[in-house]
Amino acid sequence: MKIRLMLVIVMGLMGANCIAQEYEIGQKNKEFTVKELTVRVGDKMTFTNQDPFFHNIYSLSENQSFDLGSYPKGNQRSVVAEKPGTLKVECAIHPNMQMIIHVEE
Template identity: 45%
Template sequence: MSLRRTLGAALLAATLSLTAGVAVPLAADPAAIVSQKGRHFTPKEIEVKRGDMVRFVNDDFYGHNVYSETEGAGFDIGLQAPGEERDVVLEKLGIVDVRCRIHPRMRLKITVTE
């Protein structure tokens, strides 16, 4: 990766995240942090409260594209370069199935409670 792209990705990661498809400043204290590394989400399951923010951190050497097509809880953070962090706010109660468009075997189960 070029120095220009690396610096651009670092600047973007430091200033932006995703909340229901809208870029917002990164929250200081997300309710949960999910790592992407080795084509896996860690942890594989989390539980958060409605309105909580989940931070997705790409700890891998290659890009990921985290998304959910769960009805009422859909999101797509787009291509996430190595080292980037992006936040998603979850409002719908129930189970949210999260995957990676680049690595279809990557799966994460988020349970959203009151």
């Protein structure tokens, strides 16, 4: 009985460690609300436009490039970290909007 209980706890802890995280990042006043972030492969980053004009999300980083397009206030776009490395994430419309995401295994 004890062994079975231990097994359930250990499996539960392993499961908790394996759950991919989701990170919320705002786009407010032409800045990202988070400037630097460390995530793991599989984690999801969701960007929410809080400004009354369009923003865009893209990265031309070597280890993962994407263009999530442009979207107005209140809308969101998400991307999943695919590979370890460093992502420079920017808004194409407003080039001063930049953030760094460190992706770990």
